[in-house]
Amino acid sequence: MQKSELKTPYFMIDESKLIHNLEIAKQLKDISGVKLVLALKCFSTWGVFDIIKPYLDGTTSSGPYEVRLGHETFGGETHAYSVGYSEDDVKAVADICDKMIFNSQSQLAAYRHLVEGKVSLGLRLNPGVSYAGQDLANPARQFSRLGVQADHLDSSVFESIDGVMFHMNCENKDVDAFIRLLESISTQFGTYLDQLDWVSLGGGVFFTWPGYDVKKLGMALKAFAEKHNVHLYLEPGEAIITRTTDLVVSVVDIVENEMKTAIVDSATEAHRLDTLIYNEPASVYESSQNGEHEYVIGSCSCLAGDQFCIAKFDQPLEIGQKLHLMDSAGYTMVKLNWFNGLRMPSVYCERSNGEVQKLNEFDYTDFKRSLSQWSVQ
Ligand SMILES: Cc1ncc(COP(=O)(O)O)c(C=O)c1O
Known part of the structure; x- marks a missing residue:
């Protein structure tokens, strides 16, 4: 053709440019031990997943069809997250995901019986701090519905979940600003994190941007994982296909x-x-x-x-x-x-x-x- x-x-998707980004993602994984799951909300063109698969660990999602697509076309780890699950959604994805992340304590309480024993259970937390250029895309904006804030947390929830997800960045090209967010999470939620198996730090970290200090990011992630003794995930979308x-x-x-x-x-x-x-x-x-x-x-x-x-x-x-x-x-x-x-x-x-x-x-x-x-x- x-x-x-x-x-x-x-x-026109350019394979060599994609591989360039993926090689940086691999470097980050090698330095930090973090796992990377592709955010399908950003890019779901599964026709090129054979190029991406060797570099990443799986996919994450925002709705039931993305979960199914990730499971069918990408494989590896499939994370299921939704801002609002219906009971049918939960049933549809319970057997095809590895991790199920609820957006609120009420959804967790309502549906945990449908997934317990089948998946690793998670809850989204909202640290109240973020790095986002525009209010529309700022998860910490006023009245945010995205995740549970520290002052609304029932601390007993951590006895019966395996992990948490934070998503607080949007196209963040500033590694030091990201590290400050990490410190804030550690201060606010550290004692809870110590009880968990895994923490996902969401997407929006622009580690493939020219000049980004991948090593500094990697070392900070490694230190965070060691401090709280958790497996760490990032959920990159834009960074992979930029x-x-x-x-x-x-x-x-x-x-x-x-x-x-x-x-x-x-x-x-x-x-x-x-x-x-x-x-x-x-x-x-x-x-x-x-x-x-x-x-x-x-x-x-x-x-x-x-x-x-x-x-x-x-x-x-x-x-x-x-x-x-x-x-x-x-x-x-x-x-x-x-x-x-x-x-x-x-x-x-x-x-x-x-x-x-x-x-x-x-x-x-x-x-x-x-x-x-x-x-x-
Ligand atoms: C929960 C979550 N994870 C990951 C992402 C991917 O972000 P990005 O494409 O900026 O890396 C988003 C984007 O909105 C998100 O909401």
Whole structure:
């Protein structure tokens, strides 16, 4: 398959970039002894799990279908977590997960009888401290429902659980800030942790970011595990797939209203949702910081403010030209939707040997099926 012949829009996952991140993950494991479970909420494109599996220990989840997907397609350890389980959810995952992590003491009390003896039991704690750029993604935000706060804990709960999970980081590139959070956890919950088998420190630690001090992180994790005599887990999502994947689009029109807008055959609202939710503009591979030709890279959805970014180019853009929106793997393919009936991006993987393999493609029947399967009689 020749890349130049592929029809846009599509995602292209680059195997060698993925392996680069995975090698760093391996280093971290070797230094610290921590286990790493992939957060499927961030990236669930199971067509490339054969590349990831040799490096990580399993998966973690946020809902029942992710548990099943992790169990079926990744294997290793399957962690089941949900902010709110129904009884049916608990029954559906009880036989296919290794660890079951409840978000509250009430859920733990309601459902423990369904899983006790089958899984290792855990509870999410909320340390009340965090590192997150935006309030929307801050687990320690006011009135947070994510995990049990120290002052709400019934300390007897630790006699009948095996582990706890904290998730308090979002794209944290600052190892010292992470270490301060570790210290805070140790101070607040240390005597409880000493009674447990395992502690998961969640995701959001950006240890694959260029220049990140992996050794310092590894040593801090090792010291924490030794201090409390627990097995440690991290739940990386973004760190594993960061900078591995382009969303490739084509310019379909150029319009002008004070600024030039290049309209492309994709939309943030449908295909790169976090651009919109977190107001984080995309980066375009073909752009040039000092280019003379500036464009809004606009989406083809009907939403007035739907744009990928503003970018400068050395040459004027042309209709039909392909643009590569970089770093488009995390929280994208898991959030694709059919808004406006747009063409859904296909998914490809460029293997390390240059071969391009198709992982997914969609057509009109997928759109139609997503809306109704039966009409009223
Ligand atoms: C409980 C939990 N674990 C892991 C993650 C993965 O985080 P990231 O993709 O930032 O590493 C998240 C993200 O929201 C999470 O809520």
